Amino acid sequence: MSENTSKRCRRIVIKIGSSSLTHEQTGGLNFTKMEKMVRELCDLQNQGMDVCLVSSGAIAVGRQSIGMKERPSDISTKQACAAVGQAKLMMTYQKLFGEYNHAAGQVLITKNTMINPVSRNNAKNTFDELFHLGVIPIVNENDTVSTYEMQFGDNDTLSALVASLIGADMLILLSDIDGLYTDDPHKNPKAQLIREVSTLDEKIYEMAKGSTGSNVGTGGMATKLTAAKIATFSGADMIIANGNDVSVLHQIFEGEDYTGTLFHANSNPNFRLADFIMESIG
Numbered sequence: 001m002s003e004n005t006s007k008r009c010r011r012i013v014i015k016i017g018s019s020s021l022t023h024e025q026t027g028g029l030n031f032t033k034m035e036k037m038v039r040e041l042c043d044l045q046n047q048g049m050d051v052c053l054v055s056s057g058a059i060a061v062g063r064q065s066i067g068m069k070e071r072p073s074d075i076s077t078k079q080a081c082a083a084v085g086q087a088k089l090m091m092t093y094q095k096l097f098g099e100y101n102h103a104a105g106q107v108l109i110t111k112n113t114m115i116n117p118v119s120r121n122n123a124k125n126t127f128d129e130l131f132h133l134g135v136i137p138i139v140n141e142n143d144t145v146s147t148y149e150m151q152f153g154d155n156d157t158l159s160a161l162v163a164s165l166i167g168a169d170m171l172i173l174l175s176d177i178d179g180l181y182t183d184d185p186h187k188n189p190k191a192q193l194i195r196e197v198s199t200l201d202e203k204i205y206e207m208a209k210g211s212t213g214s215n216v217g218t219g220g221m222a223t224k225l226t227a228a229k230i231a232t233f234s235g236a237d238m239i240i241a242n243g244n245d246v247s248v249l250h251q252i253f254e255g256e257d258y259t260g261t262l263f264h265a266n267s268n269p270n271f272r273l274a275d276f277i278m279e280s281i282g
């Protein structure tokens with residue numbers, strides 16, 4: 001991304017996946033990484049940007065707190081894990097943002113929030129007011145009340161819907177991988193990293209596999225391309241980068257070289273957020 005593009009960003013959404021927030025061996029929170037990410041976000045806000053964080057991790061963190069070894073598959077166990085984990089996540093974020101004298105607020109969203117025009121507008125007003133007050137919204141799906149029929153299930157799509165709703169210029173997905181490869185690199189060692197995508201066509205969609213590379217992630221690359229469609233059609237650039245080193249955030253916004261895949265904004269005048277939600281996830 002050129003320096004000019006990065007400097008123009010006013011409102012950004014950053015999504016971090018469960019695998020980037022937790023230690024692979026134990027499932028426990030990676031405090032060092034969280035602390036560094038919070039510092040990066042506070043610094044971006046200090047530069048005058050409206051910053052929104054979409055954080056996964058509720059189920060993974062809850063599961064670890066309860067001492068559950070296996071990844072839960074039934075919805076009620078996931079809901080119970082999320083109830084414990086979301087509270088723990090927010091407690092940690094509040095403490096870390098507080099250390100930098102920044103305020104964070106929790107916004108939990110369900111598919112209903114996005115489908116219903118009244119609640120969608122209410123959510124937008126809440127985001128606008130939080131930005132106005134200088135508060136960093138921390139968003140997750142409201143997993144404890146979302147059933148199979150009514151859940152997004154992945155925060156890639158959710159983060160793109162939020163980016164579209166709040167009119168963000170940029171969405172960054174911090175993943176456990178450097179970006180979009182020509183194939184899943186965990187399965188195909190010859191897969192190559194793609195640096196830029198100007199048009200989302202069939203060739204690109206075929207590269208992304210739905211399988212996740214970790215024990216805690218959801219969606220794999222397929223949901224990231226759904227997110228790319230929503231974000232770019234809504235006029236935002238989207239970047240997939242590795243959450244392993246969160247200093248990639250200031251590399252992006254300082255116009256430095258960074259490793260990742262940039263999907264160029266490609267505003268589509270026919271794109272209507274509400275129609276998209278009804279067609280694809282409603």
Ligand SMILES: Nc1ncnc2c1ncn2[C@@H]1O[C@H](COP(=O)(O)OP(=O)(O)O)[C@@H](O)[C@H]1O
Nearest residue numbers: 017175176181183207209212213217218220221
């Ligand atoms: N074409 C592809 N390029 C890169 N990763 C891919 C691709 N297809 C599938 N994947 C898988 O997607 C995973 C990233 O998604 P996910 O497991 O949901 O993690 P996160 O939520 O941290 O982003 C990678 O670890 C990789 O195994």
Ligand SMILES: N[C@@H](CCC(=O)OP(=O)(O)O)C(=O)O
Nearest residue numbers: 018056057058059154155218
């Ligand atoms: N809402 C769920 C996360 C779902 C999800 O998308 O997870 P991930 O693939 O780790 O980004 C949770 O907080 O556990």
